Amino acid sequence: MDRAVVRSRGGPLHVRTPLIISKPMSEVLGRDVYLKLDALQPSGSFKLRGIGYTCQKAIAEGANALVSSSGGNAGLATAYAGQRLGAPTTVVVPETTPEFIRDRLRSLGATVVVHGSQWSEAHAHAVALNDDVGGKLIHPYDDPDTWTGHATVVHEIKTDLEAVYGRATPPAAIVTCVGGGGLLAGILQGLDEVGWASRCPTVAAETIGADCLATSVDAGSLRTLPAITSVAKSLGAASPSPRVLEMALKRAGGRDGRGLGLVRPWRTTDEFAVRACVAMADDHRVLVEPACGAALSAVYGGPNGRCEALDGLEGDGPVV
Numbered sequence: 001m002d003r004a005v006v007r008s009r010g011g012p013l014h015v016r017t018p019l020i021i022s023k024p025m026s027e028v029l030g031r032d033v034y035l036k037l038d039a040l041q042p043s044g045s046f047k048l049r050g051i052g053y054t055c056q057k058a059i060a061e062g063a064n065a066l067v068s069s070s071g072g073n074a075g076l077a078t079a080y081a082g083q084r085l086g087a088p089t090t091v092v093v094p095e096t097t098p099e100f101i102r103d104r105l106r107s108l109g110a111t112v113v114v115h116g117s118q119w120s121e122a123h124a125h126a127v128a129l130n131d132d133v134g135g136k137l138i139h140p141y142d143d144p145d146t147w148t149g150h151a152t153v154v155h156e157i158k159t160d161l162e163a164v165y166g167r168a169t170p171p172a173a174i175v176t177c178v179g180g181g182g183l184l185a186g187i188l189q190g191l192d193e194v195g196w197a198s199r200c201p202t203v204a205a206e207t208i209g210a211d212c213l214a215t216s217v218d219a220g221s222l223r224t225l226p227a228i229t230s231v232a233k234s235l236g237a238a239s240p241s242p243r244v245l246e247m248a249l250k251r252a253g254g255r256d257g258r259g260l261g262l263v264r265p266w267r268t269t270d271e272f273a274v275r276a277c278v279a280m281a282d283d284h285r286v287l288v289e290p291a292c293g294a295a296l297s298a299v300y301g302g303p304n305g306r307c308e309a310l311d312g313l314e315g316d317g318p319v320v
Contacts, residue, residue, distance in 0.1 A: 013052030013081050014041055014152070019160040021320070024283040025299045029310065031172065032318035036157060039288055045234075046153065046183055047077035051138055053149030055081035055174030058136035065090070065135030065174055069119065069126035072234055074140035079108035087091070090133075092126040094118050098209045099258040104202075141182030142241040149194060150186020157320055158194045170196040171320045172313035177295040178213045178265075180237035181244030188247055188263070195260070200317075203309045205247065205294040207273050210235035214265035216245050217252055231270045233289035264309040268294050268302035276300040 018037045025033035025203035038046035051074060055066055064087075068078035071093030082089030089110040093102065095117050102112050115125040130137040154174075161169050166236030167228070174191075178184050182205055193196040206214055216223045222245055228236040240248075254260035273293035279300050281287045288296070299319070309317060 012049075013056065013084055014049045014149070014154055017041065018259050019157060020284075021318075022283065024279075025296075026318075027297050028301075028306070029319060031313070031316075033320045034157075034161075034171075034318050035284070035285065036153060036320060038153065039286070039292070041077075043073070043077040043080040045073035045077065046150065046250075047073045047140075048080060050075040050143075050146030050149030050182060050186060051150050052081045052084075053142055054138060054145040055085060055087070055136070057145055058138075059085050059087055063134075064088070064194045065127050065130075065133045065134035066128040066138055067133065067136045068092070068134050068140070069123035069226050070140040071101055071119075074138070075105060075110075076108070077104045077109035078138045083109045088133075088135075090126075090129060090135075092122045092129065094122045098165045111168065120238070134226075141180035141185075141237065142243070144184075144185075144243075145186040146182055147189050150183050151190035152186075154187055154190025154194055158196075161318070161320075165317075169317045170200045170315070172200050172315050172317040173203055175295045175298045175307075175310075175311060177206060177232075177234040177235060177291050178206050178240070179210070179291070179320045181213060181240040181248070184213070184263075185241070185244045185247060188251065199315075200253075200263045201264055201276070201309070202312075203295075203298055203307060204263055205298050205307070206235055206265070207232045207266055207290065207294050208267050208269050211265075211267050212224075212236075212237055213245065213248060215265075216240055217248055217265050230290075232273055232290040232294055234283075234289060235294065264308075266298060266302075266307050266309055272297045272302045 022033045027156040041048045066082045068091045075091040091110045092113045116122045224239040227258045248263045252262040273290045276296035277293040
């Protein structure tokens with residue numbers, strides 16, 4: 001991350017979020033489980049880490065406008081960043097975007113353009129609009145600057161775990177949900193930066209019907225889902241970023257000494273993702289969306305019980 005760029009724009013747009021222990025989930029897994037509460041970001045999701053940095057860098061480099069093609073968390077992060085930076089922001093959303101999301105985008109000062117019946121059509125229109133205005137196109141997940149911003153989550157986890165354990169304790173595993181792969185790329189980059197890449201596997205959780213990464217890893221090459229049928233719409237990329245897939249394939253083949261890769265795709269169902277959301281609300285009084293539930297169900301339980309990639313983890317570190 002270019003810290004000079006961040007400082008010149010008043011500091012990071014994201015906030016440091018809590019890392020809390022989950023006693024109920026720790027009891028289920030038999031080792032400490034910590035939750036990184038990035039739903040508490042000002043825009044409502046982790047997306048602000050990467051997209052906030054991407055927007056700051058774009059404005060510092062002379063972009064005069066921001067254009068996003070997401071009617072979800074990425075669009076909200078772009079609108080928030082644009083408002084904070086005083087940059088004209090346009091968010092192109094498909095017709096399926098709920099009116100309350102459109103209203104929220106407008107409340108953040110963004111111009112909302114409705115185009116197409118699906119994200120790919122909205123994105124193509126956003127590309128054309130951006131060409132006209134000469135701004136910065138903010139991709140929801142496929143941008144190395146965005147991954148750099150997302151990597152900050154690992155640095156925060158490292159600092160907090162050192163405070164808890166009194167030493168540099170890498171997690172036994174990090175569990176994340178995956179849509180197009182932007183957060184996964186940021187986590188892998190962050191693991192490289194803090195020296196944990198060879199010691200901390202990453203479980204990449206998806207719901208069946210939005211499982212583009214697992215489908216592509218299984219095939220060994222990029223695959224496109226014929227349709228998104230999962231209720232976890234935030235995971236609704238038809239195919240992962242080709243560059244992120246390359247990272248995942250490399251690490252899925254990289255061994256950690258137990259015959260399992262350092263990136264471990266895992267599928268759950270909508271039912272178990274939603275059940276995990278309910279369990280999270282019961283246990284921690286925090287309500288999250290089904291995309292988050294996909295990751296939570298790795299511990300709470302999926303269609304075949306607990307995620308097998310979490311069995312027999314090495315070391316005494318926690319799962320995050």
